[in-house]
Amino acid sequence: MLDLHSAAGPGRKPSAPGGGLVLGVLLSAMFIVQFDFFVVNVAAPSLESDLHAGAGMLELVVGGYAFAFAGGMITGGRLGDIYGHRRLFVIGMAAFGLSSLLCGITATPGQLVAARLVQGAAGALMVPQVLAVITAHFSPAAKPRALAGYGMASGLGSIAGQVLGGGLLELHLFVPGWRLIFLINVPVCAVAAVLAARHLPPPVTGRNVGLDPVGAVGVCLALVLVLLPLSLGRTEGWPVWSWICLAAAAPVAVGTLLWERALTRGSGSPVLDLTLFRSSSFRSGMIAGIAFQLYFGSFMFTLTLLLQSGLGLSPLGAGLVFAPMGVLFAGSSLLGRRLADRFGTRVLIAGSAVTAAGLLLLAVLLHGSGPDVGVPLVVVCLCLVGTGNGLVLPALIGAALVKVRPEKAGAASGVLTTTQQFASSAGVAVVGATFFALLGEAPSAQDYARAMTSSALIDLALVVAVMGMCWIIRRIAGSARPGTAHVRRGDAST
Known part of the structure; x- marks a missing residue:
């Protein structure tokens, strides 16, 4: 078995944390998991015709990935704290590549659903390690750039699912386009896994923590009991089982929290570290992130439906409408780090205002012109939305993680990414x-x-x-003076 604790090999040392290669490897994980979440929406008509997948199966192809991903991330983060973030990242990346191959060669809808479940679980192993490595190993000077890159990779992966997904569906090389959207992951994952094993920083030693299988099952079950009826209930006509699941979610969640609280008081090792919520910066950043992902997930979904079914654009044409939004998202993510150094948490409020302006303008244009609204005007609205999103998302992540200790980086990252994924699916x-x-x-x-x-x-x-939560974050962080290189006392830019 490959020993990932010494995977750099003799004569090789892991690259310096904060370096471009390490950051690039980490961000590749965030990009591909977001890409695969959104690209299946574009491919749904092809899956329906080629695999003869019904509406229920299509829902499970999309939702199954989300269930496994959201349900496993807290456990994935905790496993990273126990066994090392590098080891879990490499295992998750390799499993994601293998499951993508299985998705690409599947012959039936049932096989595709099963492969997507494995793919989501693999993503849950590797994604929490991204923020964990940044939090635990990157220097204070390197963290802002890394967090800006994290937000940029997340947003670009979402938009690339629309743009590249539409382009791949138009290609008919050796296999149908819908198979390419999965198979393209395989070489990327293979290269990323090898580079991660060689260059990610070694694990922190001396940890004396254990597993919490009861808590892991409880967290996963509570999430699935909510996500399953929310995802399938509408298309199935809200059957009795959907209401039973929603009703059962509350007692399962409460029971899991009581178990985790008992473990914490008894000096145990809970999979859900409740002490994280004692930090006002973590709580505020997490709540703001939930509201952001509720909006972002639903906006991408409904706008895609409008562009294709309402305005009659092809999958590729609809994807290209999102392209300028992606470019501006990337640019403002990188620019936001410098603006935060100068203006502090005021950038969060300004970014939210820009996003709000884009959404308001889109609503006004659609109300006034209906389907006759020009696509260029929609693109203008998306440019405002993308610019604002890039200023907000990386800073929100930084606000939540700024005071997290290195030994809790995996647990904190798992909680944060789980709540964001859950919010996106719920939205x-x-x-x-x-x-x-x-x-x-x-x-x-x-x-x-x-x-x-x-x-x-x-x-x-x-x-x-x-925007309201950003104002609270600003109050927590305190006023940041212009020209400060590092905003102190838990500013969202650190």
Whole structure:
């Protein structure tokens, strides 16, 4: 068996934490898991025709990945704290590549659902290690750039799922385009796993913590009991089992929290470290991140439906509409780090305001023009949204993790990424249900425009909530003076 504690090999040393190669390897994980979450939405019609997948199976192809991903990340983060972030990252990356291969060669809808479950679980092993390595090993000077890159990779992966996914579906090389969207991961994962084994920093030694299987199962079960009915309930007509699942989620969650609390008081090793929530910066950053992901997940989903079904664009054409948003997201993510050094947490509030302006303008244009709104005007709105998102997302992550100790980096990253993934899935389900309810039977282009107007206003309310949490974060961090290289006392830019 490969010993990943010494995977750098004789004569080789892991690259310096904070270096470009280490950061690039880490961010590749965040990019591909986000890419694979969003790209399947674009591929759904191809899966339906080629694999003869019904609506229920299509929901499971998308939702199964989200269930396994969200349900496993807290455990994945805890395993990284126990066995080393490098080891878990390499295992997760290799498993993601293998499961992507299985997705690409699948012959039936059932096989694809099973492969997607494995793919989501693999993502849950590697993604928490990204923030954990940044938190535990990067220097204070390198962290802002790394967190900006993390936010950029997350956003670009989401948008690339729309843009590249649409392009790959147009290709017919040796296999159908929908298979390419999975197979393209295989070489990327293989290279990333080898580089990670050689260059990620070694684990911190001297840890004396154990596993918590009861807590791990409880957390996963509570999440699935909520996500499963939210994802499948609408298409299935909200059957009795969906309400039973939602009702059962609360006692399972409460029981799990009581178990974790008992372990904490008894000097045990809970998978969910409740002491993290004693930090006001962690709580505020996490809550703001939840509101942000509720908006972002639902916005990407409903806008894709508007562009393709309402405005009649092809998958590639719809994807290209998102491209300028992705470019500006990347640029403002990198610029936001410098602005935060100068203006502190005020950048969070300004970024939220820019995003809100883009959503409001889109709602106004759709209300006034309906399906006759020009695509260039939609792109202008998306440019505002992308610019604001890039200023907000990396800083929110930094705000939550700024006071986390290195030995708790994996647990904190697992909690943060789990809540964000859960919020994204819940946003798609809840706002998506509202969107479809407004469409009605046999919807016209005007119906899609009206439904998107209402969805954009819901998303606007969520962004206003993010803005309010950013104001609280600013109060916690204290006023940052212009020109300060590092904002002190838990500023979101650190």
